[in-house]
Amino acid sequence: MAPRSHGVTLEDIAQRVGITRAAASMALAGSSRISEKTKQAVRDVAAELGYVPNSVGRALRRQRAGAIALIVPNTSHHVFGHTYFMHVLTGVSTSANAHDAQVIVSTNADEAGGVSAYERIIRSGTADGVIVTSAAIDDANVEMLVASGLPVVLIGSFPYLPSAMSIGADDVAASTLVTEHLLTVHGRRRLMHVSGPLDHQTGIDRRQGFLAALADHGLGEDAWVVEGDMSEESGAAAVVAALDSGRPFDGVVFANDDMAFGGMQVLRTRGLVVPTDAAVVGFDDFGLARTTTPGITTIRVPAERMAREATDTLFAVLAGQQAGPLHRELPVELVTRGSCGCHVDMP
Amino acid sequence: MAPRSHGVTLEDIAQRVGITRAAASMALAGSSRISEKTKQAVRDVAAELGYVPNSVGRALRRQRAGAIALIVPNTSHHVFGHTYFMHVLTGVSTSANAHDAQVIVSTNADEAGGVSAYERIIRSGTADGVIVTSAAIDDANVEMLVASGLPVVLIGSFPYLPSAMSIGADDVAASTLVTEHLLTVHGRRRLMHVSGPLDHQTGIDRRQGFLAALADHGLGEDAWVVEGDMSEESGAAAVVAALDSGRPFDGVVFANDDMAFGGMQVLRTRGLVVPTDAAVVGFDDFGLARTTTPGITTIRVPAERMAREATDTLFAVLAGQQAGPLHRELPVELVTRGSCGCHVDMP
DNA sequence: ATGGAGTGCTTTATCGATTCAGCAACCGTC
């Protein structure tokens, strides 16, 4: 690559003002050891030349990059192409802006050389800390990263990593809540659950919430759970298999909205009406659930807020203000729409 | 902030092997001036210590950051929360990964001090080049950035910036294509167009395409165009106003899918059936159009590919392989669904 | 045996910003 077009350095300013780099630096930093007259002169010249401190030189000297990384494991590829990620990015970006830091978005694409992207980005000094989202349970990299003592905050729940910092949502309670809704408000009794992948805590917790609700109603005996992968296709496939099995059901609790949408399409194709023949509920409310017909009753996951608070926490760690491990779970909200029978859409 | 936990440096390796930093550096670089034996020793120690080159030191010395920035103007705030951005990020990220570069995502949030975020990020050496997306026509920062000679590639069409590099889609032809579809295939004659904001080239071009199609059919005289802002709400508002005006129409060409969705909801609320009473077409196909009922006939904009090619071009510029200005327009594709009358959805 | 070409490293300088120890000049004070 060709070298970057040369910028204005402190040296340029110093020469113009007739002082040294060091003095110019102190002047711009507002040191009390520099005369007001010189400070003003330096500021004037800096403005005139359009001086912007070279962040690389500064980072080297200060031993911190002024940037944080947002890492998305490639294992959960569907996540990167998902609306969820936008919310996360917005939250991370908002917090980072408030802390004058850059955001580096990184996928865990290259695994060569035994050093994971997680480690590489931190050890290389490119970023001062990391936000990790949608990590699988068996992702050894996350464990390694947390164990290494580098500043990391995870988005999600990681009960098997007690020393990690994380901000999640109360998936279990939320899933119980939405299942209860079908049981209590709509009197459904034969529910199926299409779970997320069970190597993600989200998949486990949402299934757990479903099972807990059934148990509360004495329906725990023969709970019906099918594992999906959060994709629209897997939701559709689960419903196809359920219909073909002949086992009756009057409601389906999907672990996310994408699968719920896929399932609803199959139901419609088979001539079944949602919610009359089968009520449907989803999870996430990242956008899709609002736009389908009928709208999908779901749990609103505050992804942006989770990301923002995770990032705020990361900056607190970087500032030395956050000591021990910390896990927060943000409250979620039930959003009722047409798919459960609550609101009848327009004719 | 507390200093970053100290990493392994070349000095550590050099000491262990019994050579100097410089030799260690050359060894890892594979220089022919270092004996095979020493090279192997250095590689072994580097692996053992988990050495990762400090990207800041390297960037300072090499005078390039090894990172590019993706800038989204805050003026078009709705864009950041839009699915479009995901596609762009995916494309940029893919190309950057292939070039071993980091991606810095930046909003143009802070405008303080007269130096725009655009300039700051480049002048500070944080990024070697910039991808700018969704810039408004009157965004002086983009002009300044392009004029400064810094490596920039724009996503979109910027006919008023002839010296800029850009990759866009042929919005005019595409809009003509989808309008033609309503005119020719579905025999509609009274079309309304809800445009995007006319301070974006996209808004102008899509309107232009609509008008051209009407003119081709001798309907150019009293073309009906309303300006929206690409939001669902503005699409809804445009349809409300149209219905209330009493002026009859049998089809609406929206400049994007969000507005089409908003419009369709209003039509349904007013008891009108899409496409029977009014055909609807959108633009973008970033996800929404596929999930509504009926599905929205639209133009598929290859956002990810645009972003990928824009980023590839940026790297070509950085490598000095791309000289003159360049503007490419990628082909778009008509995707027919239920909202125009082409496919009847399931009962 | 002597100059030229390798070979394999070391030394030194550099990138830009920042920090810390100095060091003049000047001030007031007893």
Add this chain to the structure above:
DNA sequence: GACGGTTGCTGAATCGATAAAGCACTCCAT
């Protein structure tokens, strides 16, 4: 008028990696 204290800067070192020049030493050809 010598002395402590301030004011306002300079000089040098540092962060980590790397490029270029330099310097021993070996080897081969003439």
